[in-house]
Amino acid sequence: MKYTFYQVDVFTSNPLGGNPLAVFPEAEGLDDATMQKIAREMNLSETTFVLPHGNLPVDYTVRIFTPEKELPFAGHPTLGTAHILREIGKVSGGDHPVKLAMEAGIITVNLGDKENLLYMAQPLPEFQPPLDYAEEIAELIGLPASAINSNYYPIQIVSTGLPVLFVPIISLEALGQIDLDTTRAKQVLGSLGTDMIYTFTLQTVHSSASVHSRAFAPALGIIEDPATGSAAGALGAYLCKNNLVSEQERKNIIIEQGYEMGRPASLYVDIEAEGDDIKSVRVGGRSVTVIKGELEM
Secondary structure (H helix, E strand, C coil), rough: CCCEEEEEEEECCCCEEEEEEEECCCCCCCCCHHHHHHHHHHHHCCCCEEECCCCCCCCCEEEEECCCCEEEEHHHHHHHHHHHHHHCCCCCCCCHHHHHHHHEEEEEEECCCCCCCEEEEECCEECCCCCHHHHHHHHCHHHHHHHHEECCCCEEEEEEEEEEEEEEEHHHHHHHHCCCCCHHHHHHHHHHCCCCCEEEEECCCCCCCEEEEEEEEEHHHHEECCHHHHHHHHHHHHHHHHCCCCCCCHHHHHEEEHHHHHEEEEEEEEEEECCCEEEEEEEEEEEEEEEEEEEEC
């Protein structure tokens, strides 16, 4: 049997940039083990499988697999899947909201106010207590402890559907020098209840950007991720919680990612807050389709 798939680059409008994603828009009939094998075969950070809605109040059910495991939610797979469903006509275009059921809940994707810019609503953030782990994390990422800016900003796990360990780095230069100990990272992150370490600095390549970041998830088979939508929403919440962006900036936080990998990406975050109370989290980006193919089983 043949299954059509598409490869789409997410969080970019330029082919071969951003974060690549494989989408199987008609995956009915594939079992869990086969989906995992296909994700390993595609060898991208994630592969999505679109299934009937199963009487849920959504357009489709979507399952997300890394080369190593299934995820309850992830950002660029959500936007990239919605992009493909709109592009091939499996959902209405225009302002029609795309509702996707995932293990983490129902995620709604809406058209932004700019061409081909899609936004997804994410669950409200959950903040874990700050961690006094600067020395351990520095050793993990191959930097001196002085490169971690934890005197001013916390090392902290935040989740908007997927828990992420945020580590503030003092400069763009230091961020570029990270050399992750992947074996040790799997152990440390596992003990903390997360699969991803997300490093960032307020120094940026482009003056229009708010943050420059790098993300690593070796336990998921992702040595480095070019653009991480699930972490972007949590980072936006972290920035607001720690007063690192102004009230005006909350609605247009721009994250640079993927530059060190040669796959530059731009992620847009919109946080609605009343004082310290975060009311909504949205993450947006553009996508471009680069491959259409068939997998023969």
